[in-house]
Amino acid sequence: MLDIQNVSVKFSSASEVGAVEDVSLTLQKGTKTALIGETGSGKSVLLLAVMKLLPATAEISGSVLLEGTDLLSLSEEELETIRGDRISYIPQGGGNGLNPLMRIGMQIGEPLIDHRGYSKKKAIAQSVELLRRFRLGKEETWVRAYPHMLSGGMRQRAMIAMGIAAGSRVILADEPTKGLDQDRIQGVAECFQYLQGETLLCVTHDVNFAASVGEYISVMYAAQQLEYAKKEAFFEHPLHPYSRAILDAMPERGLKSNIGFAPPHDAYSVKGCRFSDRCPYKNKLCDEKKPPFIDVKGHKVRCWQYAD
Amino acid sequence: MLFPFRGFERDLSMKRKIILNRLLISLGTIFLIVTISFILVNLMPGDPLVNIMGDDQYYRVKYSDPELLEEIAKKYGLDGSLGERYVKYLGNILRLDFGFSFTRNRSVLDIVLYRLRWTLVLAVPATILSALFGALLGIRAGWYQNGLLDRIMTPLTLVLNTIPTNCTAILFLTLFSYKLRLFPISGMASGGLTGGAYIRDVMWHMCLPLSVMVLSRTCSNFIHMKSYVIQVKGEEYILTAVAKGVPKTKVLFRHVLKNALLPYVTILCMQFGHIVSGSVMIEVVFSWVGMGNVMNTAISASDFPIMQMCFLLTAVCMVVSSILADVLYVLLDPRIKEV
Numbered sequence: 001m002l003d004i005q006n007v008s009v010k011f012s013s014a015s016e017v018g019a020v021e022d023v024s025l026t027l028q029k030g031t032k033t034a035l036i037g038e039t040g041s042g043k044s045v046l047l048l049a050v051m052k053l054l055p056a057t058a059e060i061s062g063s064v065l066l067e068g069t070d071l072l073s074l075s076e077e078e079l080e081t082i083r084g085d086r087i088s089y090i091p092q093g094g095g096n097g098l099n100p101l102m103r104i105g106m107q108i109g110e111p112l113i114d115h116r117g118y119s120k121k122k123a124i125a126q127s128v129e130l131l132r133r134f135r136l137g138k139e140e141t142w143v144r145a146y147p148h149m150l151s152g153g154m155r156q157r158a159m160i161a162m163g164i165a166a167g168s169r170v171i172l173a174d175e176p177t178k179g180l181d182q183d184r185i186q187g188v189a190e191c192f193q194y195l196q197g198e199t200l201l202c203v204t205h206d207v208n209f210a211a212s213v214g215e216y217i218s219v220m221y222a223a224q225q226l227e228y229a230k231k232e233a234f235f236e237h238p239l240h241p242y243s244r245a246i247l248d249a250m251p252e253r254g255l256k257s258n259i260g261f262a263p264p265h266d267a268y269s270v271k272g273c274r275f276s277d278r279c280p281y282k283n284k285l286c287d288e289k290k291p292p293f294i295d296v297k298g299h300k301v302r303c304w305q306y307a308d
Numbered sequence: 309m310l311f312p313f314r315g316f317e318r319d320l321s322m323k324r325k326i327i328l329n330r331l332l333i334s335l336g337t338i339f340l341i342v343t344i345s346f347i348l349v350n351l352m353p354g355d356p357l358v359n360i361m362g363d364d365q366y367y368r369v370k371y372s373d374p375e376l377l378e379e380i381a382k383k384y385g386l387d388g389s390l391g392e393r394y395v396k397y398l399g400n401i402l403r404l405d406f407g408f409s410f411t412r413n414r415s416v417l418d419i420v421l422y423r424l425r426w427t428l429v430l431a432v433p434a435t436i437l438s439a440l441f442g443a444l445l446g447i448r449a450g451w452y453q454n455g456l457l458d459r460i461m462t463p464l465t466l467v468l469n470t471i472p473t474n475c476t477a478i479l480f481l482t483l484f485s486y487k488l489r490l491f492p493i494s495g496m497a498s499g500g501l502t503g504g505a506y507i508r509d510v511m512w513h514m515c516l517p518l519s520v521m522v523l524s525r526t527c528s529n530f531i532h533m534k535s536y537v538i539q540v541k542g543e544e545y546i547l548t549a550v551a552k553g554v555p556k557t558k559v560l561f562r563h564v565l566k567n568a569l570l571p572y573v574t575i576l577c578m579q580f581g582h583i584v585s586g587s588v589m590i591e592v593v594f595s596w597v598g599m600g601n602v603m604n605t606a607i608s609a610s611d612f613p614i615m616q617m618c619f620l621l622t623a624v625c626m627v628v629s630s631i632l633a634d635v636l637y638v639l640l641d642p643r644i645k646e647v
Contacts (some may be wrong), residue, residue: 051551080556083551083553084551088552148642163553
């Protein structure tokens with residue numbers, strides 16, 4: 001459905017380390033993938049790069065195939081017809097992702113107006129139906145509301161509804177749980193479970209949320225993908241030392257590790273493994289050569305430990 | 309969850325309440341201004357007549373003809389106790405009686421209203437035109453940032469914006485009137501014309517002062533509008549709109565414009581506040597006998613009653629413009645709910 005191949009993003013002004021380096025991800029039709037990583041690991045940039053939404057200063061390489069069409073090679077006009085129609089982006093609910101001066105119904109229905117030629121009235125009526133799918137309650141009233149009247153959790157649900165409004169089959173969600181409390185996070189997770197048949201790539205730094213939403217988990221660290229696996233495999237047998245550290249740092253698992261936060265981008269060794277400075281298992285090779293993305297029976301990991 | 313719709317049904321009545329509240333505050337402000345204006349005259353040390361007549365004249369009259377002084381005091385409502393005078397003064401203002409001019413034997417209201425007309429003839433079109441030009445150019449330059457228009461207009465407006473209007477006025481006057489003889493050097497109309505010819509003549513006289521005003525205000529409006537558009541363009545909801553596949557021009561018209569116009573309305577309202585007093589320099593340079601010129605001569609001639617009314621009128625304009633901005637904001641921005 002969506003095939004991200006060797007995508008790299010570099011901001012010309014940035015240091016030698018890019019924002020995203022050589023990330024490949026294949027999303028099968030109808031699957032849900034959670035992309036986890038710390039702030040600054042490049043996961044949100046990757047999402048924007050996939051839809052070619054980054055500013056012109058960003059240099060993107062690689063290819064993004066949506067049902068065979070390479071999105072990165074399309075012109076802005078061609079992208080306008082695809083964005084919101086075949087692939088959607090859902091911004092953070094806690095942020096400023098909704099126009100403060102436009103009613104919710106109009107914002108949800110907007111893709112229908114532009115892609116399906118709906119009238120304003122019909123689009124707003126349809127947005128009531130869309131909101132109903134996410135069990136907002138009092139949908140007829142909410143479509144007349146302005147974004148500031150909604151709580152963060154409700155805004156997030158409205159934005160998911162907006163994402164699928166025109167029948168888009170691929171959904172990219174950017175940190176949908178940011179700024180929400182535990183209860184609302186649960187609600188948002190449920191909303192993503194209502195999505196049946198849509199292909200989802202969800203960026204998050206909430207491991208529990210990733211576990212409840214994703215069928216596949218991908219881990220990003222310092223612009224690189226470190227691990228990719230089925231959810232069960234990832235949580236039961238994480239391969240990368242970083243993934244293990246993340247899981248061990250969770251309260252549910254007894255807060256067994258605390259390796260702190262990732263250093264800034266210019267502090268990495270360019271040659272070797274990005275994680276080597278914090279890795280308890282590192283050896284000489286780690287500092288000298290970049291580890292390849294190794295396939296261990298369908299479970300992919302970027303670590304020298306698993307090289308033959 | 310709490311019933312969240314209190315706002316909806318009460319939306320309109322809430323807005324009405326806010327607007328009413330702002331109106332009351334403005335009335336209070338105007339009352340305060342009127343009172344301060346009274347205090348300024350009456351509580352200054354010495355006989356208020358000194359401030360009205362000036363030292364020389366006051367003492368000359370005081371020693372030569374004390375009865376005349378009393379008469380003058382009576383004429384200006386300066387007899388009686390302070391309280392009595394205040395009440396009388398308020399009453400006069402309510403009846404729009406601002407007294408008599410000192411230098412011209414006419415009622416202040418007549419003089420000011422007549423002159424105000426000429427100022428408005430200049431200031432109203434200038435404000436409207438510069439609002440339009442500034443918005444159109446600013447939107448375009450902000451939307452196509454670093455485009456041709458932006459690269460030409462931005463340095464140009466920044467330079468023009470730093471030149472005081474009286475300098476531009478003199479420059480225009482020298483160039484277009486004196487050297488090229490395209491426009492009249494000064495004044496508002498040639499004598500002896502009526503009807504259509506008169507109107508055409510006034511418009512011909514207006515050309516230069518109007519151009520100078522429009523030019524300077526367009527520059528600052530342009531700079532403001534451009535920065536608002538650029539700011540809104542960077543907001544996350546614009547990214548959302550683009551990600552939805554909204555075509556570029558529709559992103560501008562549906563999402564950017566309204567959000568950028570909101571702060572623009574505020575600066576336009578502030579300009580309206582300066583409508584009476586903002587063109588003193590230009591009026592003086594072009595001998596346009598409007599409010600600015602009246603103020604200018606009143607100050608040099610110590611014509612106190614006229615100065616006082618100009619002061620009140622300017623203050624009232626400011627109050628009205630700020631309430632206008634408030635009301636527009638309440639009507640345009642759904643987020644404003646509380647007073």
